[in-house]
Amino acid sequence: MEASLLRTRRERAGGRAGLGILSGPAHNAAVSEPFLDEVKRYLLWTDADADALRDAHQALAPQLSEVIDIHYLRIVEHEDARRVLTGGEPQIARLRRTFETWLHQCFLGPHDHAYLELRSRIGHAHVRIGLPQRYMITSIGIMRSALRPLVESLIAAERRAATHVAIDKVLALDLTIMLEAYQNDTLDKLARNERLATLGQIGASIGHELRNPLGVISSSAYLLRKSVANDARAARHVTKIEHHVELANRSIADLLALVREVPPTLESLPASALVHEAIEAAALPASVRVSVGAADTSVRADRGQTVQALRNLLANAAEAMRGSGAIDVTIEPDGDAVEIHVDDAGPGFTREMLGRAFEPLVTTKSGGVGLGLPLVRRLVERQGGKVRAINRPGGGARLTLRLTAAQNGPGHHP
Amino acid sequence: MSVVLIVDDNTPLAEDLAEILADAGHRTETACSGEDAIRRVLRGGIDILVLDLRMPGMGGIEALRRLRQTGVSVPAIAMTAFADEATKVHGIEAGIRAVLDKPVDYARLETLINQIAA
Numbered sequence: 001m002e003a004s005l006l007r008t009r010r011e012r013a014g015g016r017a018g019l020g021i022l023s024g025p026a027h028n029a030a031v032s033e034p035f036l037d038e039v040k041r042y043l044l045w046t047d048a049d050a051d052a053l054r055d056a057h058q059a060l061a062p063q064l065s066e067v068i069d070i071h072y073l074r075i076v077e078h079e080d081a082r083r084v085l086t087g088g089e090p091q092i093a094r095l096r097r098t099f100e101t102w103l104h105q106c107f108l109g110p111h112d113h114a115y116l117e118l119r120s121r122i123g124h125a126h127v128r129i130g131l132p133q134r135y136m137i138t139s140i141g142i143m144r145s146a147l148r149p150l151v152e153s154l155i156a157a158e159r160r161a162a163t164h165v166a167i168d169k170v171l172a173l174d175l176t177i178m179l180e181a182y183q184n185d186t187l188d189k190l191a192r193n194e195r196l197a198t199l200g201q202i203g204a205s206i207g208h209e210l211r212n213p214l215g216v217i218s219s220s221a222y223l224l225r226k227s228v229a230n231d232a233r234a235a236r237h238v239t240k241i242e243h244h245v246e247l248a249n250r251s252i253a254d255l256l257a258l259v260r261e262v263p264p265t266l267e268s269l270p271a272s273a274l275v276h277e278a279i280e281a282a283a284l285p286a287s288v289r290v291s292v293g294a295a296d297t298s299v300r301a302d303r304g305q306t307v308q309a310l311r312n313l314l315a316n317a318a319e320a321m322r323g324s325g326a327i328d329v330t331i332e333p334d335g336d337a338v339e340i341h342v343d344d345a346g347p348g349f350t351r352e353m354l355g356r357a358f359e360p361l362v363t364t365k366s367g368g369v370g371l372g373l374p375l376v377r378r379l380v381e382r383q384g385g386k387v388r389a390i391n392r393p394g395g396g397a398r399l400t401l402r403l404t405a406a407q408n409g410p411g412h413h414p
Numbered sequence: 415m416s417v418v419l420i421v422d423d424n425t426p427l428a429e430d431l432a433e434i435l436a437d438a439g440h441r442t443e444t445a446c447s448g449e450d451a452i453r454r455v456l457r458g459g460i461d462i463l464v465l466d467l468r469m470p471g472m473g474g475i476e477a478l479r480r481l482r483q484t485g486v487s488v489p490a491i492a493m494t495a496f497a498d499e500a501t502k503v504h505g506i507e508a509g510i511r512a513v514l515d516k517p518v519d520y521a522r523l524e525t526l527i528n529q530i531a532a
Contacts, residue, residue, distance in 0.1 A: 208495065211495050211516060211517075212424045212427065214517065215424060215427045215516055215517050215518070216424065216426040216427050216430060218517045218518075219427055219430030219431060219434065219518070219520065220430055222430075222434060222520045223430060223433055223434060223437070226437065245517070249517055
């Protein structure tokens with residue numbers, strides 16, 4: 001069985017041997033039906049278990065909200081677990097409803113493909129919001145503990161043992177399905193790294209090859225500009241050449257920075273200074289206005305890498321707005337971290353793009369190759385930071401860098 | 415008027431840079447490798463070197479180090495497409511006045527050459 005499980009996982013990860021550079025992994029692939037059958041067989045799942053759960057549901061249903069209360073109370077009381085739920089009360093209310101459906105379905109079944117799919121979706125949602133798997137595993141334990149006294153008090157003595165066994169099996173089944181989501185996520189990451197490594201080797205050599213002719217085009221355009229000083233039409237074309245050489249050079253620089261391992265040099269730096277430096281470096285068109293709402297706080301970061309990451313976010317925001325509109329940058333301390341948000345007034349991300357915004361070679365821009373945001377993630381994660389992308393309720397996208405707050409040093413304001 | 419030797423294995427680029435610096439009033443020559451640059455400098459008459467750090471065979475830093483070992487101390491400006499800090503520090507330790515990232519900022523190159531020539 002183990003070999004078969006492994007094979008199934010490899011297939012889900014995109015068939016590693018045949019992984020194309022551009023095809024990418026089977027991102028968040030669904031857990032398959034043979035997998036469900038396999039796990040059920042391993043658990044010695046029988047129709048009698050399904051019957052025991054259905055029968056128990058009649059007696060337990062009125063008390064299940066108590067189990068849910070215990071579960072969410074535990075989350076709310078636990079500082080680290082609570083921090084994962086960044087959406088506050090509305091998110092908890094939403095999750096509670098999903099949880100309620102989930103718990104009733106554990107008892108009522110049917111434990112079929114639709115059942116499998118819902119659990120798989122829940123698992124992927126946990127991965128997406130960054131819930132460490134330890135909380136999911138311990139939550140199942142908490143639920144088992146909460147259900148046990150209910151079974152003892154509400155289920156007839158002759159059915160109790162069978163009910164306990166069936167509850168243990170269904171919780172194990174659910175945990176296994178949801179852990180598969182984490183497993184898939186890890187395999188996705190491995191496949192992505194593999195893709196990056198291949199892309200890096202090819203890209204770096206092509207990038208260097210292209211830099212030579214681009215250098216010559218650039219130097220020739222510089223010389224040509226002096227010759228056409230009195231010819232407005234020719235000068236306009238020289239400007240176009242220079243602009244597009246600059247774009248090409250920037251793409252190559254992004255690619256090389258993406259694949260090159262440059263260890264960060266961390267120092268305490270005022271966040272607003274980094275933002276202003278990035279605004280200057282981004283050289284955005286005059287039709288793009290940037291406002292900065294700056295909290296007076298410092299981050300522990302690598303100056304060059306953070307400025308480059310912020311510059312890419314600003315360029316991305318400007319491109320999302322087709323070169324015209326307002327970008328709002330806000331700096332917000334959050335516990336031991338500082339978040340820098342870059343809000344644009346563009347169309348926001350599509351549902352599919354939202355989860356893939358930081359993956360290499362994923363872009364909606366006709367002229368882009370999708371290296372800007374992956375580079376942002378690379379630069380920020382190297383420093384121990386995080387990135388995330390969301391759509392703002394009022395429209396437009398918000399991209400956030402989360403960096404470690406500076407504890408000491410110049411510019412630190414507790 | 416200074417004589418500037420531009421060393422780059424990308425010959426068309428070296429020729430363009432020579433033209434840019436000639437327009438700025440300097441006499442220019444080109445070389446396409448570290449070995450070629452050493453031979454030309456040892457013949458005499460070169461006032462300033464502009465050289466690529468990475469070239470097939472001998473790179474710019476190695477060429478400069480060998481020249482220094484023979485007692486030649488021509489001021490040098492380096493160009494590199496691999497502008498990480500370690501390379502820059504390494505280059506400056508070898509006697510390089512400035513390291514320019516590729517693609518080269520031509521106006522800055524002219525300014526640096528003029529400063530050295532002054």
